[in-house]
Amino acid sequence: MNPAVGDDRRFVLTLGCPDRTGIVARISAFLAELGGWIVEAAYHADEDTGWFFTRQAIRASSVELSAYEIRERFAKVAAELGPETEWSLHDSGEPKRVVLLVSKEGHCLHDLLGRAAGGELPATITAVIGNHRDLEPVARAHGVAFHHVPFPAAGTDDDARVEARTAAFARIREIVDAHDPHAVVLARFMQVLPPELCEHWTGRAINIHHSFLPSFVGARPYHQAFARGVKLIGATCHYVTGELDAGPIIEQDVTRIDHSDTVPDMVRQGRDIEKLVLARGLRWHLEDRVLVHGRKTVVFS
Amino acid sequence: MNPAVGDDRRFVLTLGCPDRTGIVARISAFLAELGGWIVEAAYHADEDTGWFFTRQAIRASSVELSAYEIRERFAKVAAELGPETEWSLHDSGEPKRVVLLVSKEGHCLHDLLGRAAGGELPATITAVIGNHRDLEPVARAHGVAFHHVPFPAAGTDDDARVEARTAAFARIREIVDAHDPHAVVLARFMQVLPPELCEHWTGRAINIHHSFLPSFVGARPYHQAFARGVKLIGATCHYVTGELDAGPIIEQDVTRIDHSDTVPDMVRQGRDIEKLVLARGLRWHLEDRVLVHGRKTVVFS
Amino acid sequence: MNPAVGDDRRFVLTLGCPDRTGIVARISAFLAELGGWIVEAAYHADEDTGWFFTRQAIRASSVELSAYEIRERFAKVAAELGPETEWSLHDSGEPKRVVLLVSKEGHCLHDLLGRAAGGELPATITAVIGNHRDLEPVARAHGVAFHHVPFPAAGTDDDARVEARTAAFARIREIVDAHDPHAVVLARFMQVLPPELCEHWTGRAINIHHSFLPSFVGARPYHQAFARGVKLIGATCHYVTGELDAGPIIEQDVTRIDHSDTVPDMVRQGRDIEKLVLARGLRWHLEDRVLVHGRKTVVFS
Amino acid sequence: MNPAVGDDRRFVLTLGCPDRTGIVARISAFLAELGGWIVEAAYHADEDTGWFFTRQAIRASSVELSAYEIRERFAKVAAELGPETEWSLHDSGEPKRVVLLVSKEGHCLHDLLGRAAGGELPATITAVIGNHRDLEPVARAHGVAFHHVPFPAAGTDDDARVEARTAAFARIREIVDAHDPHAVVLARFMQVLPPELCEHWTGRAINIHHSFLPSFVGARPYHQAFARGVKLIGATCHYVTGELDAGPIIEQDVTRIDHSDTVPDMVRQGRDIEKLVLARGLRWHLEDRVLVHGRKTVVFS
Incomplete structure (x- = not known):
């Protein structure tokens, strides 16, 4: 398949970290600052392990930065969420x-x-x-x-x-x-x-x-x-x-x-x-x- | 059933409004200010009608306000999201x-x-x-x-x-x-x-x-x-x-x-x-x- | 529930025996002699174990005999099918x-x-x-x-x-x-x-x-x-x-x-x-x- | 796919006719006379339309006749079941x-x-x-x-x-x-x-x-x-x-x-x-x- 182009192109952010209040606010504030249009957002707070998970798909055309630049900026947000935080940001325009x-x-x-x-x-x-x-x-x-x-x-x-x-x-x-x-x-x-x-x-x-x-x-x-x-x-x-x-x-x-x-x-x-x-x-x-x-x-x- | 008590008690916010960027950020910032611990969060952006929907469940014990007080404060947020916004906040401790x-x-x-x-x-x-x-x-x-x-x-x-x-x-x-x-x-x-x-x-x-x-x-x-x-x-x-x-x-x-x-x-x-x-x-x-x-x-x- | 009456009453025959040719013919000939109207019939021949299974439901009103009498007569048929044969005949009019x-x-x-x-x-x-x-x-x-x-x-x-x-x-x-x-x-x-x-x-x-x-x-x-x-x-x-x-x-x-x-x-x-x-x-x-x-x-x- | 051969080859008989007692007995007696080993048999009596349906799969190796010869002989049985009877006999060894x-x-x-x-x-x-x-x-x-x-x-x-x-x-x-x-x-x-x-x-x-x-x-x-x-x-x-x-x-x-x-x-x-x-x-x-x-x-x- 050709990689996604035009309005179907997405930046997909996934993240897992220890749960606490304010995570969603922190991430969504970050995305709002970029002008990111969220087309899919999912969250899960695992009470058993105390872990928080999210996946967000942002319309690529709504953001003026490249995936590389977003990653650079988001690294600071992730750092605030603690050293155990694992995350990735994928550009659906990059072929897999x-x-x-x-x-x-x-x-x-x-x-x-x-x-x-x-x-x-x-x-x-x-x-x-x-x-x-x-x-x-x-x-x-x-x-x-x-x-x-x-x-x-x-x-x-x-x-x-x-x-x-x-x-x-x-x-x-x-x-x-x-x-x-x-x-x-x-x-x-x-x-x-x-x-x-x-x-x-x-x-x-x-x-x-x-x-x-x-x-x-x-x-x-x-x-x-x-x-x-x-x-x-x-x-x-x-x-x-x-x-x-x-x-x-x-x-x-x-x-x-x-x-x-x-x-x-x-x-x-x-x-x-x-x-x-x-x-x-x-x-x-x-x-x-x-x-x-x-x-x-x-x-x- | 007895209404939910203790740590099972939830404030459940539901909202529908015209979609645009920044809605999730606005709502989650509001909840973060209250110290609200989000235990469930779901979003849907309907491309067909241009409408945005969300449901969030907050652990009641994490917030010091009553459902009535939260509603009063949230009304201002909802107003910012436009006159068509429909929302409700339910306290699972109130029996149905x-x-x-x-x-x-x-x-x-x-x-x-x-x-x-x-x-x-x-x-x-x-x-x-x-x-x-x-x-x-x-x-x-x-x-x-x-x-x-x-x-x-x-x-x-x-x-x-x-x-x-x-x-x-x-x-x-x-x-x-x-x-x-x-x-x-x-x-x-x-x-x-x-x-x-x-x-x-x-x-x-x-x-x-x-x-x-x-x-x-x-x-x-x-x-x-x-x-x-x-x-x-x-x-x-x-x-x-x-x-x-x-x-x-x-x-x-x-x-x-x-x-x-x-x-x-x-x-x-x-x-x-x-x-x-x-x-x-x-x-x-x-x-x-x-x-x-x-x-x-x-x-x- | 009241036991089945009238035209809903059934004699239900179940049988398991070593598989060979002619079993279905033998059983269906027996039922035909009684004038039995078969409303449900199912068979299974298990190739793994060489065993034959059947279940037949006969409209009770089509037969002039009692369940007891049918059992007495069918015992001879079952005997022909070998000593390992297991069978039962149940009258759905007898309550369970x-x-x-x-x-x-x-x-x-x-x-x-x-x-x-x-x-x-x-x-x-x-x-x-x-x-x-x-x-x-x-x-x-x-x-x-x-x-x-x-x-x-x-x-x-x-x-x-x-x-x-x-x-x-x-x-x-x-x-x-x-x-x-x-x-x-x-x-x-x-x-x-x-x-x-x-x-x-x-x-x-x-x-x-x-x-x-x-x-x-x-x-x-x-x-x-x-x-x-x-x-x-x-x-x-x-x-x-x-x-x-x-x-x-x-x-x-x-x-x-x-x-x-x-x-x-x-x-x-x-x-x-x-x-x-x-x-x-x-x-x-x-x-x-x-x-x-x-x-x-x-x-x- | 190659047509079925050897012990997997089947004669498949299907038949539909007005329901009455004795049909199963008649068909299974016919198959028993041929020495036909039935590996699958299914019946359905439709109370709504008064119609009887059956499908029987016979191990081809158990019968010494060809599909053509079985058809010729079975035509007489089918005729006994009335003029509306529809039936077919297929040899799974004949490719489709x-x-x-x-x-x-x-x-x-x-x-x-x-x-x-x-x-x-x-x-x-x-x-x-x-x-x-x-x-x-x-x-x-x-x-x-x-x-x-x-x-x-x-x-x-x-x-x-x-x-x-x-x-x-x-x-x-x-x-x-x-x-x-x-x-x-x-x-x-x-x-x-x-x-x-x-x-x-x-x-x-x-x-x-x-x-x-x-x-x-x-x-x-x-x-x-x-x-x-x-x-x-x-x-x-x-x-x-x-x-x-x-x-x-x-x-x-x-x-x-x-x-x-x-x-x-x-x-x-x-x-x-x-x-x-x-x-x-x-x-x-x-x-x-x-x-x-x-x-x-x-x-x-």
Whole structure:
């Protein structure tokens, strides 16, 4: 997608800090001084952690400064709000980039490429990396570079396998970092990221897990769901952390099944939920709507 | 329910005015001057109508003024925002009252009385008025006064019938107004309010219609839905206006049906949606979360 | 509710047996010989376990035999289908009975009593047993006997406490069994049934758990959900077995929450899901729509 | 997709006839005689119209006859059930074909091509016809023939325009009929089929309308929804008939919106519902799960 232009261009401010009185007044006074026209404003005061969160979208055309200049000025305001304050200001006119990691299952890739083609994704998909070549044609058909990084076959973790795997992830890191992406999406990638990559891409690596977490962590969640006899199956979009399937949840949804649904039926119906949940989660991430705090997220959707 | 006390007590400010820059700054500066601790804040700028809406909940214990005093001071701020500005400030420590109008179908009444008993409704149900006596026992069992106001049987509108009907509505108006309620709920009342009562209770009369409006306006919506062969049925909670089933919509929801569902099946399943939709809509109304603008609502849920 | 009469009266046949060809032909030939008018018929062949399930509802007025006589004749057909065959034939004209176990939280009780009052439950609620007296008034207001069986306060399991608890469950068993109910519903009872009662009421004891199982087993599931930061909360209606919250699931549903919802918000919103899920599960159980097989259910809803 | 082979191959029998006792017995006796292993069986007796419907899926490997031979034999059974009986027997091993009509909006096309690529659609997409060339590349990238049939620009219906339009539809008919498809899908085609094509493709032409019908018939339904202030938007998959947006409904679904959603937001979120509803409806149609009766459908999903 082309970055936002004209009257659709926004400056998006996000901020998290310890809660106290006067924060909203301080920030809105700052924005008013700039003449900033606020088109979206959301707040959340978390009583549990005593933390305050906000996201504000300002019509770019209403302010005479650049994003850089606003950042410079706002830094002083942020400093007043305490040393723990975390904030960012993004110009929706600056394009964002996404890199996708895939394996053989193509439904999430097809879905995201279709959305990108329809101008629905506020970012450009700059590369697709697959540990198999199955999805190369569809990526290329959409004009997106495809990189094949083979992984050793599953098996006992002998030295050679560990080494090959380490090399493959090093190669992936190299390709991904060359794009400096705003999101690294594990679109049914099926390989567990090593701890150092979880760390390196903190807050940018997004996974879609095919269960309603925390149920059915790990492998073959639809088989687990079938065995337990649940009446709904789900999917979870979350940030990747060092602990498997335990990162901050961005979005979840479910769909109804019944006794007549076999595991393949669940797989098929689950795909629709996976696609929706990942697309929503990724969109919110790219629009700076997701603020992470500890193990949880605030989503100003 | 007892009105909110202690740290749960809130001052709730709602405001709508023509949009321009600086409104949020003006309001939040005002609240900051009072030392007001904002626990909830929501904004909406409607690009279509150029209108700005906000709702702010302030911890009452953080402010040393009474609701009356805050209102006095805020009036000046509101005046600065232009003559069209509409606003209110409610003290959640001041109890609210609800009057219910019912007929023979009891599911919404049972539901609301159960919620009131569980402390879930931020108001007291002070009276139930029925055009039949069927629901008198359950109202009384919950300690709520029941008033029986019989209506003439359906039939040709001869003078006697019109007169009896007019007298019945006059009696209802009298009973309702004696309670000065914050909401008059048509909980499956099945009688169409005359225009003067729609006018008199503007913004306070709430109806639950058993279809997903604007489909199936008027009588027997489940029969209409059955005839059309829809795959979902719904319910709509809306403010009552002079035009039948056309008032501003507060909340809607649907439930799935299929070819095996008869009209009685729809009636039964529809009840669950009616109860939920009415309970949510009424709760939001009582918590000052619903701002009406023209034919539409802003719901800060 | 009055039992079904006239043309609404049904004979409901349910059957489970090892799958093979010709079962449907055998059963439908039997019903055709009786002149039975089938108004509902559902089948399920489970490829995983090789088991066949069916439920058939026959208009009672179309058959000249009594339920007793049909049972006698059908026993021969069932025998042909193999020694593992399990079946039942229920006459919807024979009234069913339900006993409810409650504690202090009243929402499920209010809901079920309201449904019973509206003729929506295909059974009579014959008794409510509470370990507290809080819900006695509402039960009595609906004309339902209330039995108070106090439990020892939570604490260390010394001998006296264990003994008091054992005595309380013995008393509950006595009261329940005196009603010979078709369902014993733990309507937010908050006490774990001892193994011998799980065994004694196998297939009749129904619990509502306030999470989307298998997530958040055990105590305080909403607190667990809050801590994990899930985006949907749910409820599960299941048969009680000796393993806590692990019995065959009858029905589940979820509702959306977000970062602004506190634990009390979840508790309030969760109630609506608990009520719906329990009411649906109980209704299906009472209409012989639920067939249990191992840890799972077939629900012909 | 390759047609079903081996143990996944099914004979699917669908039948509708006036209801009376013994139909199930007659059909299941017929299938038992063939040694047919029934893997799915569904029935519906419509009390409103006195009509009986069934769908049965038989494991092809369990029967020694061809679909042709079964049809020949079953014709006698069908004749016994009366002259109004309508039935079909499909062999899932015989491939099905789909032709898609599109305009500029690509989301439904992307979605269906992605599903076909994943082997999820029980048919082959044999051609895409567009009145614009925008979607030609994606069709070709999936190896599907694209036919461009331009239409006259919108405007006053002078003779030349009418003639050009008639010619365009004649060309479309020619292309479509050359493929003899089991479904002609209007995947956001935006042109109203002329009556003779509605007639010609009766029971095969499937449309996706971007509203929850019967609300918001005709043009710009999201604009209509925005103006009315509804809280949910939806989509409807239905058979095309001569009356605009009034054909038998196959599937519908909705998604929640709120006051902050503009028309473009609705368009974006609505796409996800359109894709899901069309994919489900088309799949059910292709699997012979949809039986049309008058203005309504029976869907054995």
